Amino acid sequence: METPDFLPIERLQSLIDTLIDDGFRCVAPQVRDGAILYETLDSVKQLPKGIAQEQSNGRYRLQDTDSPRNFAWANGPQAIKPLTFAPREELWYGELKSDGSLKFYQAPTETEPVAVLGVRACDLAALALQDQHFQSTFPDPYYAARRKRLLLIAVHCTHSAATCFCHSTGDGPEAQSGYDLSLYETDLGYFVTAGSLAGEMLLHRLPLEPGDAALFAAARSETRQAAESQQCQLPQGDLQTLLFGNLNHPQWEAVAERCLSCGNCTQVCPTCFCHSENEVPSISGQSTTHERQWDSCFSPGHSYIHGITLRKETASRYRQWLTHKFGSWHEQYGRSGCVGCGRCISWCPVGIDPTEELAIICKDGTGDSA
Amino acid sequence: MINPYLPLEAEVVERIQETPSIVTLRLRLTDPDARHRFYCAPGQFNMLYLYGVGEVPISIKSGPQSFLDQTLLLDHTIRAVGRVTRALVKLEPGAKLGVRGPYGRGWPLNQAQGKDVHIITGGLGCAPAVSVVHELMRQRSRYGRISVVQGVKHADDLIWRDQYEHWAKQPDTQVLLAADQANASWRWHTGMVTGLLDQLHLDTERSLAMLCGPEPMMRASAERLIELGLRPEQIWLSMERNMQCAIGHCGHCQFGAAFVCKDGPVFNYPAVRELLGTRGF
Numbered sequence: 001m002e003t004p005d006f007l008p009i010e011r012l013q014s015l016i017d018t019l020i021d022d023g024f025r026c027v028a029p030q031v032r033d034g035a036i037l038y039e040t041l042d043s044v045k046q047l048p049k050g051i052a053q054e055q056s057n058g059r060y061r062l063q064d065t066d067s068p069r070n071f072a073w074a075n076g077p078q079a080i081k082p083l084t085f086a087p088r089e090e091l092w093y094g095e096l097k098s099d100g101s102l103k104f105y106q107a108p109t110e111t112e113p114v115a116v117l118g119v120r121a122c123d124l125a126a127l128a129l130q131d132q133h134f135q136s137t138f139p140d141p142y143y144a145a146r147r148k149r150l151l152l153i154a155v156h157c158t159h160s161a162a163t164c165f166c167h168s169t170g171d172g173p174e175a176q177s178g179y180d181l182s183l184y185e186t187d188l189g190y191f192v193t194a195g196s197l198a199g200e201m202l203l204h205r206l207p208l209e210p211g212d213a214a215l216f217a218a219a220r221s222e223t224r225q226a227a228e229s230q231q232c233q234l235p236q237g238d239l240q241t242l243l244f245g246n247l248n249h250p251q252w253e254a255v256a257e258r259c260l261s262c263g264n265c266t267q268v269c270p271t272c273f274c275h276s277e278n279e280v281p282s283i284s285g286q287s288t289t290h291e292r293q294w295d296s297c298f299s300p301g302h303s304y305i306h307g308i309t310l311r312k313e314t315a316s317r318y319r320q321w322l323t324h325k326f327g328s329w330h331e332q333y334g335r336s337g338c339v340g341c342g343r344c345i346s347w348c349p350v351g352i353d354p355t356e357e358l359a360i361i362c363k364d365g366t367g368d369s370a
Numbered sequence: 371m372i373n374p375y376l377p378l379e380a381e382v383v384e385r386i387q388e389t390p391s392i393v394t395l396r397l398r399l400t401d402p403d404a405r406h407r408f409y410c411a412p413g414q415f416n417m418l419y420l421y422g423v424g425e426v427p428i429s430i431k432s433g434p435q436s437f438l439d440q441t442l443l444l445d446h447t448i449r450a451v452g453r454v455t456r457a458l459v460k461l462e463p464g465a466k467l468g469v470r471g472p473y474g475r476g477w478p479l480n481q482a483q484g485k486d487v488h489i490i491t492g493g494l495g496c497a498p499a500v501s502v503v504h505e506l507m508r509q510r511s512r513y514g515r516i517s518v519v520q521g522v523k524h525a526d527d528l529i530w531r532d533q534y535e536h537w538a539k540q541p542d543t544q545v546l547l548a549a550d551q552a553n554a555s556w557r558w559h560t561g562m563v564t565g566l567l568d569q570l571h572l573d574t575e576r577s578l579a580m581l582c583g584p585e586p587m588m589r590a591s592a593e594r595l596i597e598l599g600l601r602p603e604q605i606w607l608s609m610e611r612n613m614q615c616a617i618g619h620c621g622h623c624q625f626g627a628a629f630v631c632k633d634g635p636v637f638n639y640p641a642v643r644e645l646l647g648t649r650g651f
């Protein structure tokens with residue numbers, strides 16, 4: 001790879017300024033209540049400079065360091081998913097007219113341009129999966145409008161968490177595609193590459209300098225070291241066949257003894273798409289709003305059909321989550337539904353690690369053990 | 371971009387009380403253009419939306435014929451079981467509601483051409499089945515023998531009795547009825563629907579079976595048909611799962627890798643055979 005041009009660290013603000021001048025709302029990682037979240041920003045001072053992270057099963061802690069870097073951490077609880085698939089949103093509203101007729105109106109779609117600075121490789125891969133899900137047979141107009149307005153600036157990971165396993169899913173730590181612009185971070189600044197025409201045009205307006213080849217080689221090797229440092233791993237093999245061949249494995253009961261069925265894992269997962277719809281009538285009764293809201297396969301209502309909850313026990317819910325995410329996604333979307341971000345491990349209150357469960361359930365490779 | 375979530379307004383043209391808890395609503399889309407565009411195949415369903423209450427998936431009982439000859443009434447037979455359906459069955463002629471659809475894949479009518487078709491249903495499974503029988507009868511010469519096997523829990527639950535009697539009189543048509551609990555006027559089989567399958571005139575080479583109803587009933591019937599000589603590929607069944615969106619987005623209807631709303635509700639038996647026998651899917 002040719003040495004990209006370089007944006008000295010003291011000029012990072014010019015990137016944000018250019019985006020704001022172009023009419024973008026700039027969204028970037030910031031420290032909020034002890035976690036890193038993606039929120040609106042207008043100054044580099046709001047970035048998590050010098051923040052380091054400790055993540056492990058059921059644990060997420062931030063630490064201050066004197067590193068000059070803004071992106072020397074892996075990820076936060078929320079990916080960029082809420083920017084395209086809103087946690088709660090209005091789909092349409094209806095009016096009851098005085099003659100008894102009904103009128104239905106599409107809820108306005110969001111069009112405000114948003115530039116996201118600091119997107120991770122895993123989250124780009126997750127976004128590509130959500131694109132497939134929401135924009136195939138019946139394109140979702142709300143998702144599509146939000147998606148279209150996004151400009152994505154990736155920052156390649158150099159500091160994987162102990163929970164990350166994007167290397168074994170093939171999604172990181174170096175972002176492969178799906179971004180407009182990408183940044184390799186060093187102590188001195190950023191190597192900038194473009195991944196789209198929009199990114200190319202933006203790149204040419206930044207106050208860049210010719211990059212130093214040795215420094216760039218070092219920056220890239222940091223992403224490789226991050227990959228090598230990863231401790232978790234997605235078990236190899238045809239997980240769909242192995243999972244569906246082990247539906248009666250005793251480990252489903254064993255994990256259910258620890259799992260609280262809280263659904264945290266699904267709420268932090270950047271690829272989970274389940275949602276429910278509900279109706280919010282106005283007090284006057286003259287209008288009503290039809291909304292959707294994130295839901296989870298761990299909720300009792302998820303598998304409800306008149307009078308029966310098909311998945312009453314936690315074991316069957318955990319099995320639904322694992323067989324879907326790591327199994328049937330292959331058939332549905334041509335790949336695993338997991339991009340290795342590790343969030344479900346850190347944010348599980350009891351520290352369940354699906355890669356460990358998979359390793360046990362899919363171990364013998366010969367099909368059903370029960 | 372068309373909005374796949376937005377319902378169309380429809381009007382209740384007629385309300386037929388089939389049993390104390392089952393009502394057929396005959397609906398007309400109020401927008402003439404939408405009416406002309408609407409076309410559906412037997413086995414597909416609509417999302418019916420009751421103002422301020424919510425949306426539920428309901429099979430379309432009218433066959434394609436009613437769309438071609440412009441009567442364009444969407445018949446839905448609804449059993450009152452919960453929040454939305456209890457309120458839906460109370461709608462009177464003139465009332466307005468929302469409709470979006472049709473959704474899903476219907477019965478394999480192309481494959482059925484030239485073959486004997488056996489329709490085996492239990493309970494209110496009869497709504498999607500009735501639409502397919504109507505269609506088979508409309509194009510009678512395209513198919514071989516037709517049998518309709520219907521099971522109900524209690525003899526009083528049998529609706530469309532005249533319809534069955536009428537079909538039974540058609541040439542090359544066999545109608546078999548079963549009730550788990552009979553009543554005084556019941557002159558058919560007492561017991562499970564699977565108990566009737568031995569009586570089918572089953573030419574195993576040129577048959578297709580279409581099943582709908584409760585899953586244990588469909589499973590038992592499918593396995594019995596296989597024992598009687600059908601190959602699993604000759605069996606089709608209609609599934610139900612919780613549905614919020616009907617367009618493959620909400621994730622609720624998943625059954626293994628299938629989205630029942632768009633890959634189904636009608637499935638070829640081999641595609642669902644294994645999971646159908648596993649609790650929790």
Ligand SMILES: Cc1cc2nc3c(=O)[nH]c(=O)nc-3n(C[C@H](O)[C@H](O)[C@H](O)COP(=O)(O)OP(=O)(O)OC[C@H]3O[C@@H](n4cnc5c(N)ncnc54)[C@H](O)[C@@H]3O)c2cc1C
Pocket residue numbers: 304305306307415424425426427428429430446447448449450451452453454455456494497498609610611612613614635
């Ligand atoms: C493809 C398909 C075709 C159907 N065809 C018919 C039909 O022709 N006639 C008929 O009476 N019923 C039919 N049903 C079942 C019908 O959709 C449910 O009885 C109805 O959703 C119950 O809603 P409720 O609010 O009255 O019940 P509640 O028990 O209050 O249910 C609450 C919510 O759960 C969901 N839900 C509950 N049961 C089901 C279910 N079986 N399937 C999907 N979602 C469910 C719905 O979102 C419902 O609003 C069909 C279901 C499917 C999936």
Ligand code: SF4
Pocket residue numbers: 265268269270271325337338339340341342343344345354
């Ligand atoms: S399953 Fe866990 S590790 Fe995989 S993408 Fe979802 S949250 Fe990340």
Ligand code: SF4
Pocket residue numbers: 258259260261262263264265266298347348349350351352
């Ligand atoms: S695995 Fe953990 S996060 Fe997921 S539902 Fe169970 S307890 Fe909650």
Ligand code: FES
Pocket residue numbers: 612613614615616617618619620621622623624629630631632
């Ligand atoms: S009903 Fe929503 S995905 Fe099938």
